[in-house]
Amino acid sequence: MKRYTWIFVIALLFLGLMAGPQVPPVQANQPIILGVPTSIGFLEGKEGLFCVNMAVDEINKAGGVNVGGVMRPFKVIAIDARGAEPGVPVAEVIKAHKKLILEDKANFIVFGSFRSECAIAVMDVVGQYKVPMLLGVAMSPAMEKKVQANYDKYKYTFRVCLNAVYLIKYLAGTMAYLNKQFGFNRVFIMNQDVAWARKTGDLMVKLVFDKMGWKVVGRQAYPTGSSDFSSGLMKARAKKAQVILPIFDMPQSGILVKQWKSMRIPALVAGFISPLAGPAAWKSFGGKIDGALNSIFEIGNVPCPKVPKSVEFFNKYKKRYGRAIEAGHSPAPAYEMVYILKEAIERAGTIDPDKVVSELEKTDRMGAMGRIRFNKGHQVVYGTNPAETAMGCMVQWRKPGKRVIVFPPSIAEGNIVLPEGLKPAK
Amino acid sequence: MFLGSLVYGFINSAILALLAVGFNLTFGISGVANFAYGAIYIFSGFLTWIFLNFLGLNYLLCIAASVFGAALVGMVMYYTIILRVKGLPLSEVMATFGLGLAIMELFRYFDFVGFRYTLPVFFDGSFSIGEVWVDYQRIFIALIAVALTGFLYFFTHHTKMGLAFRAIAQDERTALTFGIESDRIGALSMAFGSALAAVAAIVILPLGTIAVEGGYEVLINALAVCIVGGLGSTVGVLVASVLIGYAQTFTANYLEPHWMMLVSLAAIAIILAVKPSGLFGKQKELEERI
Numbered sequence: 001m002k003r004y005t006w007i008f009v010i011a012l013l014f015l016g017l018m019a020g021p022q023v024p025p026v027q028a029n030q031p032i033i034l035g036v037p038t039s040i041g042f043l044e045g046k047e048g049l050f051c052v053n054m055a056v057d058e059i060n061k062a063g064g065v066n067v068g069g070v071m072r073p074f075k076v077i078a079i080d081a082r083g084a085e086p087g088v089p090v091a092e093v094i095k096a097h098k099k100l101i102l103e104d105k106a107n108f109i110v111f112g113s114f115r116s117e118c119a120i121a122v123m124d125v126v127g128q129y130k131v132p133m134l135l136g137v138a139m140s141p142a143m144e145k146k147v148q149a150n151y152d153k154y155k156y157t158f159r160v161c162l163n164a165v166y167l168i169k170y171l172a173g174t175m176a177y178l179n180k181q182f183g184f185n186r187v188f189i190m191n192q193d194v195a196w197a198r199k200t201g202d203l204m205v206k207l208v209f210d211k212m213g214w215k216v217v218g219r220q221a222y223p224t225g226s227s228d229f230s231s232g233l234m235k236a237r238a239k240k241a242q243v244i245l246p247i248f249d250m251p252q253s254g255i256l257v258k259q260w261k262s263m264r265i266p267a268l269v270a271g272f273i274s275p276l277a278g279p280a281a282w283k284s285f286g287g288k289i290d291g292a293l294n295s296i297f298e299i300g301n302v303p304c305p306k307v308p309k310s311v312e313f314f315n316k317y318k319k320r321y322g323r324a325i326e327a328g329h330s331p332a333p334a335y336e337m338v339y340i341l342k343e344a345i346e347r348a349g350t351i352d353p354d355k356v357v358s359e360l361e362k363t364d365r366m367g368a369m370g371r372i373r374f375n376k377g378h379q380v381v382y383g384t385n386p387a388e389t390a391m392g393c394m395v396q397w398r399k400p401g402k403r404v405i406v407f408p409p410s411i412a413e414g415n416i417v418l419p420e421g422l423k424p425a426k
Numbered sequence: 427m428f429l430g431s432l433v434y435g436f437i438n439s440a441i442l443a444l445l446a447v448g449f450n451l452t453f454g455i456s457g458v459a460n461f462a463y464g465a466i467y468i469f470s471g472f473l474t475w476i477f478l479n480f481l482g483l484n485y486l487l488c489i490a491a492s493v494f495g496a497a498l499v500g501m502v503m504y505y506t507i508i509l510r511v512k513g514l515p516l517s518e519v520m521a522t523f524g525l526g527l528a529i530m531e532l533f534r535y536f537d538f539v540g541f542r543y544t545l546p547v548f549f550d551g552s553f554s555i556g557e558v559w560v561d562y563q564r565i566f567i568a569l570i571a572v573a574l575t576g577f578l579y580f581f582t583h584h585t586k587m588g589l590a591f592r593a594i595a596q597d598e599r600t601a602l603t604f605g606i607e608s609d610r611i612g613a614l615s616m617a618f619g620s621a622l623a624a625v626a627a628i629v630i631l632p633l634g635t636i637a638v639e640g641g642y643e644v645l646i647n648a649l650a651v652c653i654v655g656g657l658g659s660t661v662g663v664l665v666a667s668v669l670i671g672y673a674q675t676f677t678a679n680y681l682e683p684h685w686m687m688l689v690s691l692a693a694i695a696i697i698l699a700v701k702p703s704g705l706f707g708k709q710k711e712l713e714e715r716i
Contacts, residue, residue, distance in 0.1 A: 251637035
């Protein structure tokens with residue numbers, strides 16, 4: 001009897017060893033966790049999170065994500081990492097990401113840090129823990145350089161939103177249009193005194209205005225929180241600027257356009273002022289933004305009739321949340337990145353990070369922003385043809401409170417019209 | 427450019443004076459710390475916006491309700507927070523500052539984020555002084571600032587209640603012997619100061635949008651004006667506003683706007699080093715108060 005018992009125990013041990021490590025089977029309901037570090041105190045962060053939730057709900061309602069034949073839902077765990085606030089140290093933002101990865105066991109990070117310095121620092125964290133991350137706000141091209149410089153370590157980071165280089169291309173195209181159409185070639189630059197706006201201004205001078213033969217008649221940087229722009233506007237008038245290029249993302253920057261109107265500065269405002277991006281701006285600024293040109297970083301944040309999916313997305317958001325998208329940057333990429341991830345997981349048939357990264361690189365999807373494909377630096381390619389690339393655009397505010405897409409020509413709804421009191425230079 | 431600097435320097439000075447009068451009344455004149463001042467400013471702006479957009483009330487009624495609401499918050503704050511730490515100046519500062527943070531972050535929490543929070547201007551349009559165009563709203567701000575500063579001077583020098591405000595700051599025990607009930611006057615001082623913050627908000631905020639983070643800037647500017655002018659001195663507020671206002675505008679116009687914020691901070695540092703009680707401060711030395 002004793003002998004049989006020993007044989008039985010040895011046989012059991014043998015079978016146990018043959019079976020290998022005991023991995024619990026994946027259950028159909030076991031969610032795929034999306035960690036969403038955001039800045040809820042900022043419009044882009046709030047609407048970005050809304051869009052992630054919207055996409056997740058749609059996917060889960062349709063059955064979830066097909067992971068190698070098993071349907072699994074997405075689950076969102078959001079954290080207010082406060083990466084948008086200039087005073088919040090990068091270390092705090094990194095801590096928020098680590099919490100999502102280590103405590104909440106996030107399988108993927110979506111949306112991500114706001115400030116580029118945070119996003120770039122977090123690339124090391126997601127590389128260390130091999131957690132694929134899709135960014136939706138930070139704009140520094142340094143991210144792509146980092147991916148290309150050390151692919152194995154940084155391949156887990158992707159960016160779906162516009163970057164600073166593409167923003168400059170859209171602004172350059174608009175300036176070329178203004179030069180060709182109206183003969184304008186004198187510009188005054190007003191920017192917020194923060195890294196991304198300063199850098200964008202620098203690059204506009206170096207890569208656009210100097211090369212295109214424009215004269216930069218002056219430049220003024222305003223600290224975040226400034227509420228009086230009269231000094232810059234007076235200088236723009238004195239130096240006979242024909243175009244004012246504003247680059248701001250602070251709430252107070254709407255005052256600039258109001259002052260531009262009330263001080264009757266004979267120059268066209270064309271650039272980026274975040275409070276002017278959304279449809280509520282007309283009412284908020286009492287209609288005093290008529291004629292101003294404003295960049296929308298990604299279509300979908302504004303409905304573009306020539307890209308039906310952008311209209312569909314814009315309307316879907318409005319229906320779900322009861323008000324329109326106000327941010328000009330981030331909501332559409334936040335929505336799309338969840339679908340990009342879903343498709344990559346389904347192609348990979350697993351949530352193994354390396355396999356998903358390989359599939360993310362193969363992304364080719366028509367979405368709210370146009371055609372979405374990544375370049376070698378893991379940046380979505382933006383251009384001027386929605387059938388080929390994702391798109392940003394320039395809108396012009398017109399009476400009675402309509403945003404008209406005026407650039408690029410492939411999706412334009414109309415031409416740029418000079419506001420009352422402004423005359424062409426040719 | 428020079429004329430423009432003069433005109434906008436004057437308007438900037440008026441805005442600073444308007445921001446500082448309420449803070450000066452509470453902290454400067456009555457010696458009651460109200461470091462939630464910036465938060466009350468933002469609170470009043472949002473309250474007006476809510477009355478106007480959600481309840482659809484008449485604008486003047488919204489303004490009256492907001493000013494009253496701010497005064498009520500100030501008074502409640504006194505009885506629930508300040509009274510418990512009274513006599514411990516540092517605790518008063520920390521408690522009210524903490525409460526201010528809580529108020530502002532609550533607005534963030536309840537989704538008051540974005541660019542749609544604006545108030546209508548009182549007077550639309552603009553006119554020119556020489557070659558410098560100015561909008562009517564800014565002129566209105568300047569007029570209100572002058573009127574309120576004048577009122578504050580009259581109130582604190584020629585009314586019984588105003589004199590009581592000053593008395594509790596100078597010597598609370600002596601004031602008590604004269605029959606001035608310091609708790610009641612302290613509460614009224616908080617209410618008046620908060621109401622003045624609301625008036626400033628309703629007049630200034632139509633220039634732009636209501637943003638939570640604006641509260642911090644308001645507090646710093648009000649503090650700078652009161653410290654430079656001398657705590658408790660209405661004339662000091664006026665002079666300090668003009669000095670800082672013009673210094674900021676000329677800095678922006680002839681140097682760079684990003685040095686503007688340094689002007690306020692440098693003014694505080696210099697005045698604390700040279701004359702801690704401020705230009706016109708006649709009461710206790712500043713370091714004895716904080």
